[in-house]
Amino acid sequence: MAKKLPKVDVVIVGVGWAGGIIAAELTKQGLNCVGLERGIERKTEDYFMVHDELRYALRYDLMQNLSKETITFRGNEKLRALPMRQYGSFLLGEGLGGSGVHWNGQTYRFLPYDFEIRTKTIERYGENKIPKDMTIQDWGITYDELEPYFDKFEKMAGISGEENPLAGKRSSPYPTPPMKTTPALEKFKKAATNLKLHPYNRPSANLSEAYTNPDGVARAACQYCAYCERFGCEYGAKADPVVTVIPVAKKTGKFEIRTHSNVRRVLKSGNKATGVMYVDTTTGEEIEQPADIVVLTSYVFNNVRLLLQSGIGRPYDPVSGTGVIGKNYAYQVQKGNATGFFEKEEFNTYAGAGSLGMVVDDFNGDNFDHSNLNFIHGGSIAISQTGLRPISNNIVPKGTPTWGKEFKANSVKYANRVLSVGGQGASMPFRHHYLDLDPTYKDEFGDPLIRITYDFEEQDRQLAKFLTDRCREIMKEMGANKIDTMQELGPYDITTYQSTHNTGGIIMGADPNTSAVNNFSQMWDAENVFVVGATAFAHNSGYNPTGTVGAFAYRAAEGILSYKQKGGILA
Amino acid sequence: MADKSKQQEKNESLSRRKFLKNSGIAVGGLAVGGALGSLLPFKDKTTNTQVVKNQGASESYNLALMYFTREQFNIVEAATERIFPADDKGPGAKDLGVAYFIDHQLSGDWGFNSREYMQPPFFKGEKVQGYQGRLRRREIFDIGLREFQNHSLTKFKKNFVELSEEEQNDILTDFAEDKINLTTISPSGFFNMLRSSTLEGVYSDPLYSGNRNMEGWKMRNYPGSQMAYTQVIDKEFTVIPPKSLKDHLGH
Ligand SMILES: Cc1cc2nc3c(=O)[nH]c(=O)nc-3n(C[C@H](O)[C@H](O)[C@H](O)COP(=O)(O)OP(=O)(O)OC[C@H]3O[C@@H](n4cnc5c(N)ncnc54)[C@H](O)[C@@H]3O)c2cc1C
Ligand code: SF4
Numbered sequence: 072m073a074k075k076l077p078k079v080d081v082v083i084v085g086v087g088w089a090g091g092i093i094a095a096e097l098t099k100q101g102l103n104c105v106g107l108e109r110g111i112e113r114k115t116e117d118y119f120m121v122h123d124e125l126r127y128a129l130r131y132d133l134m135q136n137l138s139k140e141t142i143t144f145r146g147n148e149k150l151r152a153l154p155m156r157q158y159g160s161f162l163l164g165e166g167l168g169g170s171g172v173h174w175n176g177q178t179y180r181f182l183p184y185d186f187e188i189r190t191k192t193i194e195r196y197g198e199n200k201i202p203k204d205m206t207i208q209d210w211g212i213t214y215d216e217l218e219p220y221f222d223k224f225e226k227m228a229g230i231s232g233e234e235n236p237l238a239g240k241r242s243s244p245y246p247t248p249p250m251k252t253t254p255a256l257e258k259f260k261k262a263a264t265n266l267k268l269h270p271y272n273r274p275s276a277n278l279s280e281a282y283t284n285p286d287g288v289a290r291a292a293c294q295y296c297a298y299c300e301r302f303g304c305e306y307g308a309k310a311d312p313v314v315t316v317i318p319v320a321k322k323t324g325k326f327e328i329r330t331h332s333n334v335r336r337v338l339k340s341g342n343k344a345t346g347v348m349y350v351d352t353t354t355g356e357e358i359e360q361p362a363d364i365v366v367l368t369s370y371v372f373n374n375v376r377l378l379l380q381s382g383i384g385r386p387y388d389p390v391s392g393t394g395v396i397g398k399n400y401a402y403q404v405q406k407g408n409a410t411g412f413f414e415k416e417e418f419n420t421y422a423g424a425g426s427l428g429m430v431v432d433d434f435n436g437d438n439f440d441h442s443n444l445n446f447i448h449g450g451s452i453a454i455s456q457t458g459l460r461p462i463s464n465n466i467v468p469k470g471t472p473t474w475g476k477e478f479k480a481n482s483v484k485y486a487n488r489v490l491s492v493g494g495q496g497a498s499m500p501f502r503h504h505y506l507d508l509d510p511t512y513k514d515e516f517g518d519p520l521i522r523i524t525y526d527f528e529e530q531d532r533q534l535a536k537f538l539t540d541r542c543r544e545i546m547k548e549m550g551a552n553k554i555d556t557m558q559e560l561g562p563y564d565i566t567t568y569q570s571t572h573n574t575g576g577i578i579m580g581a582d583p584n585t586s587a588v589n590n591f592s593q594m595w596d597a598e599n600v601f602v603v604g605a606t607a608f609a610h611n612s613g614y615n616p617t618g619t620v621g622a623f624a625y626r627a628a629e630g631i632l633s634y635k636q637k638g639g640i641l642a
Numbered sequence: 643m644a645d646k647s648k649q650q651e652k653n654e655s656l657s658r659r660k661f662l663k664n665s666g667i668a669v670g671g672l673a674v675g676g677a678l679g680s681l682l683p684f685k686d687k688t689t690n691t692q693v694v695k696n697q698g699a700s701e702s703y704n705l706a707l708m709y710f711t712r713e714q715f716n717i718v719e720a721a722t723e724r725i726f727p728a729d730d731k732g733p734g735a736k737d738l739g740v741a742y743f744i745d746h747q748l749s750g751d752w753g754f755n756s757r758e759y760m761q762p763p764f765f766k767g768e769k770v771q772g773y774q775g776r777l778r779r780r781e782i783f784d785i786g787l788r789e790f791q792n793h794s795l796t797k798f799k800k801n802f803v804e805l806s807e808e809e810q811n812d813i814l815t816d817f818a819e820d821k822i823n824l825t826t827i828s829p830s831g832f833f834n835m836l837r838s839s840t841l842e843g844v845y846s847d848p849l850y851s852g853n854r855n856m857e858g859w860k861m862r863n864y865p866g867s868q869m870a871y872t873q874v875i876d877k878e879f880t881v882i883p884p885k886s887l888k889d890h891l892g893h
Contacts, residue, residue: 119890120887120890122847122866122867122868122887122890123846123847123849123867123887124845124846124847125842125846125847125850129842130751130752130757131757136757137757137758137759138755138756138757138758138759138760140759141759144771145768145771146768146770150768151765151767153765153767153771153772153774154759154761154774155759155771155772156755156758156759156760156772156773156774157755157758157759157772157773159772251875251876252876253875253876254876254877254878292872294869294870294871294872295870295871295872295875296868296869296870296871297871298867416879417863417879418879419871419874419875419877419878419879419880421863421864421865421871422871422874422875423871423875427875461844461845461858461859461862461864462841462842462844462845462846465841473818473837474724474725474726474814474818474837474840475724475725475727475811476727476729478726479726479727479729479731479734480729480731482862483731483732483861483862486862486863486864487862487863487879511763512761513761562770563770564769564770565770565771565772566769566770566772566773
C-alpha cells in the first residue's frame with residue numbers, strides 16, 4: 072500500500088525549465104505546489120571542477136543514468152525497436168533544473184509561419200505541396216498571441232541579442248545587448264552580408280552583461296569559458312532554472328521540492344486526475360501525492376510515457392491516424408553543414424560560449440520561395456563558437472586517415488584552423504513517426520520504456536542538401552582554403568549526437584480530434600492535467616526549442632491560474 | 643613463456659631506445675621530466691629510481707595498473723602509440739600515459755558500462771540502433787587484445803608488441819576495416835573504442851593519468867581549463883599557457 076500524503080493545489084512532475092517556470096508563476100499567486108524531481112538537488116557550487124571534458128561531455132555526468140531507464144528506437148514499424156543502450160543522438164537531463172542546467176542557451180522564438188504552417192503553406196503553394204503522409208497542422212495559437220509570453224521568458228532569463236530582421240515582430244528589445252563578436256563571427260557576418268543575407272547575433276541565455284530580472288534575481292556576465300553545453304555554469308551566467316525561476320518559487324514558501332522522487336503514474340478518477348504515484352528512490356517507498364491539478368513537465372519522453380501508462384488521453388494509432396497521445400514525433404535535420412580549413416589563420420576557438428554565434432534566417436521557415444523545391448520549411452544557418460574542446464574536436468580534411476601519423480599531424484595542425492557553418496533544419500511530422508510503449512524493454516521498476524519510430528524522409532534529405540549548399544556558399548565567401556560538406560543525409564542514426572530537440576507526442580491544437588492539448592497546454596481529455604514542454608509542438612522548427620517551450624510554460628501558468636478559479640476547459 | 647616475455651622486454655627497450663633517439667630526448671638529461679617514466683621498462687629498478695628523482699614535482703604514484711595484466715598493458719601501449727604516434731610536434735600516446743588512462747578507466751563505471759542500459763534481451767540490430775551486445779567494455783578489451791595477439795601470431799608469427807611499426811599498423815588496419823572474422827566482438831567496434839579512448843587519454847585533464855604534463859594540450863596550443871576568456875574572446879589568435887583542474891584547487 073502506498074503512503075498517502077495530504078492533498079496540495081498542484082503537483083509538478085519534473086523540475087526543469089517548464090516545471091520551474093510553472094512553480095514560480097503559481098506560487099507567486101499563492102498556490103501550494105509540490106515539485107517531484109527524480110534526480111538530485113543542484114546548485115552553482117557543484118561546478119567548481121566543471122571544466123572537465125571527459126567527465127561531463129563524454130561520460131555524461133549530468134545526464135540521466137541510462138542503466139535505469141532509456142528509450143527504444145526503430146527506423147520503421149517493420150523493424151524491432153532496440154534500446155538506446157548508450158548516449159548518442161540526444162542527451163536526457165536529470166536532476167533539479169533538468170537539461171536547463173547543461174543546455175547551450177540558444178534562445179529563439181519560432182516563426183509566425185510555424186504556428187500556422189498548414190494554412191500558410193496551402194495559401195502560398197496549394198494543397199499539393201504537402202506530401203500525403205506529412206501530418207502538419209496549425210498549432211491553435213498564433214505568433215502574435217504568444218508574443219507576450221516570449222517576452223516574459225526572455226526578460227526572466229535576460230536573453231542577450233539584437234533584432235532579427237526576418238523574425239516575428241517584438242514588443243520590446245532583448246533585455247541585454249548581444250554577446251561579443253569574435254573574428255570568426257565577423258568573417259561570417261561579412262560573408263553573409265556580401266551574399267545579401269541578413270546576419271544577426273544569436274540570442275543567448277549566456278548573459279552579455281550583469282543583469283537583474285523582473286523577479287529581482289541578479290546574475291553575472293558570461294566569461295566565455297567554453298565549457299557550457301553539457302556543463303553547468305560556475306558563474307550563474309547561463310540562465311538555468313536553478314539560478315532563475317526555482318529560487319523565486321522557493322522564496323514564496325509555497326514550493327516544496329522533493330528530489331529523488333520518480334513519478335510512475337498519474338492517478339485518475341473518471342476524466343480527472345487525482346494526483347500522482349511516485350517512488351522515493353532513496354528508500355524504494357511508493358508514495359501517493361493527491362492534488363487538484365497535475366502538471367507534467369518531465370520532458371517529451373516521460374510526458375508521453377506517463378500518460379500512456381496511466382491511461383489518460385487517446386493513444387495514437389498510426390494505421391488509422393486517429394488518437395493523439397504519441398502523435399507527430401519530430402526531431403531536427405542537423406547535418407547540413409560546411410567545414411572550412413584555413414591555412415593562413417588561427418582562431419581562438421578554444422574559447423567560446425554555448426550560445427555565441429551569428430545566424431541567418433534567409434532560408435528558414437517560409438522566408439524564401441519553395442515553389443521549385445521539393446521540401447517545405449527550412450532552417451537557420453549559423454556559425455557557432457561554443458569552444459572546440461580537444462577530445463571531441465579532431466577535425467581533419469576529408470581524405471585524411473582517421474588514425475596514425477597523418478591523422479595526428481593534421482588534427483594538431485588544424486586544431487585552431489577550422490570553422491564550421493551549420494544548418495539547423497526543421498523537422499516535419501509524418502503519419503508513421505510516433506511514440507508508444509515498447510512491448511519488450513522495461514525500466515528499473517518494470518514499466519515499459521517509450522518507443523520511438525522515426526526515420527528521415529525525402530523532405531529531410533532534400534532540406535539537408537539545400538542547407539549544405541547554402542552553408543558551402545557562405546564558407547566559400549569566408550575564404551576557407553578547403554571546404555568539406557555532408558554528402559548524403561543517410562538514415563536517422565541514434566549513435567551520433569545531433570540535438571536534444573525531440574518534439575511532439577502531446578501536440579497543441581484547436582481541435583480535440585487532432586490535438587491533445589489546447590493552447591493553454593490543458594488536456595482536452597482531462598481538464599485538470601496540463602502537459603507543458605516541446606511535447607506540444609505539432610512539428611519542429613529550424614531553431615532550438617526552449618524559447619518556445621518557455622513561452623508555452625508562461626501561458627500554461629496563466630491557464631492553470633484561471634482554471635483553478637473557474638474550472639472547465641479554457642480555450 | 644618466460645622466453646617470450648624476455649624477448650618482449652628486450653624488444654620494448656629497443657623500440658624505446660629507438661624512440662628516444664628519434665625524438666631527440668637524451669636519456670640522461672633532466673629536461674624530459676615525467677615523459678621519461680613511461681619510456682623505460684618496468685623492471686629496470688635503477689632507471690626507475692632515476693626517473694622518480696628526475697620527475698621532481700611531477701612525481702606520480704598513479705602510474706600503476708588497476709585492471710590490465712602486464713601483457714595487456716604492453717599491447718595497449720604499443721597499439722595506442724600507432725594510433726597517435728610521437729612526431730616532431732610532440733609526444734605520442736605512450737609518452738602521454740594513454741595506456742594508464744585506459745587501464746584506469748576500465749576499472750571504473752566506464753569499464754562496467756554501469757551507467758548504460760544493459761538489460762536483456764539482446765538482439766542484433768541495425769547499425770543505426772547502436773551497440774546491442776551483452777559484453778561490457780572490459781570484456782571487449784580482454785577479447786580484443788587477445789585477438790590482436792592471435793592475429794599477429796597468425797599473420798606474422800610474432801607477438802603484437804614484437805612487430806615492426808608497419809606490421810602493427812597492418813594488424814590495426816585489419817581490425818579497423820573488419821578484414822578479419824571474429825564471432826565474439828566486432829573488430830572495427832573494438833578498434834573504434836581503442837581509437838576514441840586513445841584521444842580521450844591524449845586530451846583529457848591530466849587528473850585521469852593521460853595527457854601527461856599537459857603535453858597533449860601544449861601540442862595544439864589548447865589552454866586547458868581556464869576560468870575566463872573575456873580578455874581574448876574577441877582578439878586574434880592568442881597562445882595561453884595551459885592550466886589543469888589541479889590549478890583550481892590552488893595547488
Ligand atoms: C546538451 C544540450 C544542449 C541544449 N542546448 C539548447 C539550446 O541551446 N537551446 C535550446 O533551446 N534548447 C537546448 N537544449 C534543449 C533544452 O535543454 C530543453 O529543451 C529544455 O531543457 C526542456 O525543458 P523541460 O523542462 O521540458 O525538460 P527537462 O529540462 O529535460 O526537465 C525535465 C525534468 O523532469 C525530470 N523527470 C523526468 N521524468 C520524471 C519522472 N517520471 N518523475 C520525476 N521527474 C522526472 C527529469 O529528471 C528532468 O529534471 C539542449 C539540451 C541539451 C541536452
Ligand atoms: S560559457 Fe559563459 S554561460 Fe557558459 S558556462 Fe561558461 S561562463 Fe557560463
